[in-house]
Amino acid sequence: MAIIGGTWVVFHVLKLAWRCWCGLREFVLSEVWQVDLRTYGQWAVVTGATYGIGKAYACELARRGLDIVLVSRSDDKLQTVAKEIEGQYGRKTRTIRVDFTDGPSIYPVVAEGLQGLEIGILVNNVGMTYSDSFACFLEVPNAEQKITQIVNCNMLSVPQMTRLVLPDMIKRGTGLIINISSEVAIRPQPLLSLYSATKIFVTYFSQGLHAEYKSKGITVQCVCPFMVSTNMTLNMKVNCFVKSSSAFAREALNTVGHSSYTSGCLSHALQVRGMAETVITCKLS
Numbered sequence: 001m002a003i004i005g006g007t008w009v010v011f012h013v014l015k016l017a018w019r020c021w022c023g024l025r026e027f028v029l030s031e032v033w034q035v036d037l038r039t040y041g042q043w044a045v046v047t048g049a050t051y052g053i054g055k056a057y058a059c060e061l062a063r064r065g066l067d068i069v070l071v072s073r074s075d076d077k078l079q080t081v082a083k084e085i086e087g088q089y090g091r092k093t094r095t096i097r098v099d100f101t102d103g104p105s106i107y108p109v110v111a112e113g114l115q116g117l118e119i120g121i122l123v124n125n126v127g128m129t130y131s132d133s134f135a136c137f138l139e140v141p142n143a144e145q146k147i148t149q150i151v152n153c154n155m156l157s158v159p160q161m162t163r164l165v166l167p168d169m170i171k172r173g174t175g176l177i178i179n180i181s182s183e184v185a186i187r188p189q190p191l192l193s194l195y196s197a198t199k200i201f202v203t204y205f206s207q208g209l210h211a212e213y214k215s216k217g218i219t220v221q222c223v224c225p226f227m228v229s230t231n232m233t234l235n236m237k238v239n240c241f242v243k244s245s246s247a248f249a250r251e252a253l254n255t256v257g258h259s260s261y262t263s264g265c266l267s268h269a270l271q272v273r274g275m276a277e278t279v280i281t282c283k284l285s
């Protein structure tokens with residue numbers, strides 16, 4: 001009995017120590033122990049790059065020395081962000097104007113825009129919710145149209161964009177694909193049913209892809225943010241729970257090479273851990 005008890009305690013102490021080490025490496029040591037992102041290739045492609053998390057990733061990647069392809073639906077906004085990046089970071093930019101809700105027809109346009117570029121990093125960021133507030137599935141305005149739009153934008157875009165850049169990455173033996181999922185994908189979310197279902201698709205696709213291609217030098221990282229202050233979250237006030245998009249992108253990019261599935265920043269990781277404990281306690285009580 002004593003041996004079983006002792007083994008159990010040692011096992012859990014070691015498990016806790018391992019988790020602490022992984023957390024320390026992912027969110028604290030990564031501040032100084034960073035992968036040089038330029039080693040993946042010259043260009044980074046970011047979808048949904050004119051605002052919020054996508055724009056923040058684009059700027060941070062440019063700051064770290066990559067040229068940027070911005071993909072979004074509004075030409076004016078694309079030009080503004082492109083000028084900002086060129087002026088502030090001295091990097092080259094290219095813009096591709098497409099609306100991801102349009103579905104399969106846009107990908108030949110994207111493929112043409114990417115032709116001839118050495119794409120080292122793809123950030124599949126674009127995403128939308130179907131309502132400004134929480135709503136039951138049938139209460140979503142214009143449900144028939146919205147369902148197709150959200151599936152095209154949040155789900156279809158991820159494997160389609162991946163298909164365009166992955167073959168060349170494999171040929172060069174290196175590449176990084178970052179897919180932005182969400183913490184709402186951890187469990188089913190009533191009142192956000194379709195949105196959360198699209199995000200678990202992103203998570204599972206990322207994890208499967210990472211397992212399939214890591215031996216070929218490809219890293220697929222799934223990033224699951226909690227609350228980031230953007231248009232999607234009605235630009236809520238930044239505090240210790242809600243990150244600004246720029247702080248989030250900077251911390252999340254530090255985790256590359258340390259984790260293939262991450263909350264992106266310490267604050268969000270701690271909130272997820274706290275929520276998991278609460279759920280376990282509720283289930284037990």
Ligand SMILES: NC(=O)c1ccc[n+]([C@@H]2O[C@H](COP(=O)([O-])OP(=O)(O)OC[C@H]3O[C@@H](n4cnc5c(N)ncnc54)[C@H](OP(=O)(O)O)[C@@H]3O)[C@@H](O)[C@H]2O)c1
Nearest residue numbers: 048050051052053073099100101127182227228230231232
């Ligand atoms: N914010 C959060 O708290 C949070 C948390 C978890 C996960 N996420 C995920 O993070 C990603 C980015 O979210 P965000 O909060 O940064 O969103 P956001 O503020 O709404 O920005 C979305 C970006 O995507 C572009 N975009 C939207 N729909 C598009 C379309 N149909 N075609 C082309 N471009 C389109 C927008 O361009 P326009 O300016 O033209 O609209 C904008 O540049 C999403 O996948 C979201 O699910 C966000």
